[in-house]
Amino acid sequence: MKEFGYRRVKHVQEALALTANDTGARYLGGGTNLVDLMKDEIEAPSQLVDVRFLPLSGVREAPDGGLAIGATTSNSDAAAHPEVRRRYPALSQAVLAGASGQLRNMATVGGNLLQRTRCAYFADPSEPCNKRLPGSGCPALPGEHHNHAIFDWSRHCVATHPSDMAVALAAFDAVVHYETLDGPAEIPLSEFYLPVGDTPHRETALPPGALITAVSLPKSAACPRSRYRKVRERASYAFATVSVAAALELHDGLVGRVGIALGGVASRPWRARVAEAALHGEPFTGAGLRDAAEAELAAAKPLRDNGYKVTLARNLIVAVLTELAER
Amino acid sequence: MNDDGRSDISLRVNDVTHGLNVDNRTTLLDALRDALDLTGSKKGCDRGQCGACTVLLDGRRVVSCLTLAVAAEGTEITTVEGLAPDGELRPLQRAFIQLDGFQCGYCTSGQLCSAVGMLAEHAAGWPSAATVDVSADASAQELDAVEVRERMSGNLCRCGAYPSIVRAVLETADQQAVTR
CATH class of the missing domain: 3.10.20.30 (Beta-grasp domain)
Known part of the structure; x- marks a missing residue:
């Protein structure tokens, strides 16, 4: 690990000033991803600005009637919050499907969003990786990629974003709130993660030095009839092969608001807008649902060894939405 | 400084x-x-x-x-x-011994600390990925082997003492439920 300075801050402005004066500084939340990557010097910050003691913890009612989850709220506290469980149950399920009990206690909501999109080649300094060393190449494309992306990858990177939480946030139209020295700003989660393109090392649309302060869930997306289901290679404590977060409103058999997002299929949570558009406003039928799922997966570009994810994602959409409709 | x-x-x-x-x-x-x-x-x-x-x-x-x-x-x-500051083992530790919750013992201190935290999480009503209805109060639902396995999945045991670890945690949970 490279040497680094450590500062604990109590005010947001103090945190912003420290990172403005030191472009090598990084914010420290739970450290579950950052400290791990620092051990291999994949991350080598000059300074850690510990933001866990900022007054940004807790879940509160938002002005629009939705919920705002503070950035330093632990994943555990977010998942256990009664109003998250009641109004956005798929979010609670998604957080609980991630990592282990220990890591969820450490990890923060803001840090979860900022964990790196990554694969085993990224984590192995002996291998080239365009994300770690731009221009060095992507060994996953010709190599081991059975658990990599099927949507929107580029020849520069085929890794997937590992967050479960972010998949549910995508289905619920979440908004990320942040601060810079210019003041507060916000960005929809759907625009938070950048497409891979030819800059896989640039992962989010956050301006340099920006500090995430909260994630908000709009009232209009609240949906007790929602579910997160994760398929993985062992029963617990593994990244998703494919996961789906879905929220479904039905009115007299017609589909109202429907939010569907997939995990494990792209460098960011994959909002299934094609399937949503096919379902919205129509009578809910098994045939219509299968057609909607097929339409979403029509844009998939599986790699040599992960075509199974196309079938899996389609079947998961059908299974979860069917279950929700039958409740 | x-x-x-x-x-x-x-x-x-x-x-x-x-x-x-x-x-x-x-x-x-x-x-x-x-x-x-x-x-x-x-x-x-x-x-x-x-x-x-x-x-x-x-x-x-x-x-x-x-x-x-x-x-x-x-x-x-x-x-x-x-966990046993006065040398008196707590019920969880006694259950690990009585039910053979370890073999080589290397993972045991982590299993014990994790189980203490996990039992407190359950008592506080936290759901898990194995909880069918997360909107319900999980503390009202008894722990079972499926819940314990999910909640303890962050602790590996290379000797494979899992069946006994699960039994030891469940027995401790039962005792705590009686005294609560």
Whole structure:
């Protein structure tokens, strides 16, 4: 690990000033991803600005009637919050499907969003990786990629974003709130993660030095009839092969608001807008649902060894939405 | 006084406060083992994947290998040595012995600290990925083997003592439910 300075801050402005004066500084939340990557010097910050003691913890009612989850709220506290469980149950399920009990206690909501999109080649300094060393190449494309992306990858990177939480946030139209020295700003989660393109090392649309302060869930997306289901290679404590977060409103058999997002299929949570558009406003039928799922997966570009994810994602959409409709 | 790479900190471990000057790179696990000679917490993977280094921070289980010592200042740290401070084993520890919840013992201190934290989480009503209805109060639902396996999945046991570990945790949960 490279040497680094450590500062604990109590005010947001103090945190912003420290990172403005030191472009090598990084914010420290739970450290579950950052400290791990620092051990291999994949991350080598000059300074850690510990933001866990900022007054940004807790879940509160938002002005629009939705919920705002503070950035330093632990994943555990977010998942256990009664109003998250009641109004956005798929979010609670998604957080609980991630990592282990220990890591969820450490990890923060803001840090979860900022964990790196990554694969085993990224984590192995002996291998080239365009994300770690731009221009060095992507060994996953010709190599081991059975658990990599099927949507929107580029020849520069085929890794997937590992967050479960972010998949549910995508289905619920979440908004990320942040601060810079210019003041507060916000960005929809759907625009938070950048497409891979030819800059896989640039992962989010956050301006340099920006500090995430909260994630908000709009009232209009609240949906007790929602579910997160994760398929993985062992029963617990593994990244998703494919996961789906879905929220479904039905009115007299017609589909109202429907939010569907997939995990494990792209460098960011994959909002299934094609399937949503096919379902919205129509009578809910098994045939219509299968057609909607097929339409979403029509844009998939599986790699040599992960075509199974196309079938899996389609079947998961059908299974979860069917279950929700039958409740 | 802190220079760029080192910090003067105080760590409160098992109700005792220790003053230390640490390299900021020192993990809590290394500080416990090397500086404070509390070698109950074990280093397995050193990557947060095996759970052998699990300790409690303010009562909550964490992996000490991904926690920086400098970042743990200000918390109440409990290690396996602190689970039986007066030499009297707690019911969870007795259940591990009686039900054979270990073989080589390397993962055991992590399993014990994790189970203490996990039982508190369940008692506080936290659901898990195995909980069918997360909107219900999970503390009202009895723990079963499926719940224990899911909630303890951050602790690996290379000897495969899992069936006995699950039984020991369930027996402790039953005892706690009776006394609650």
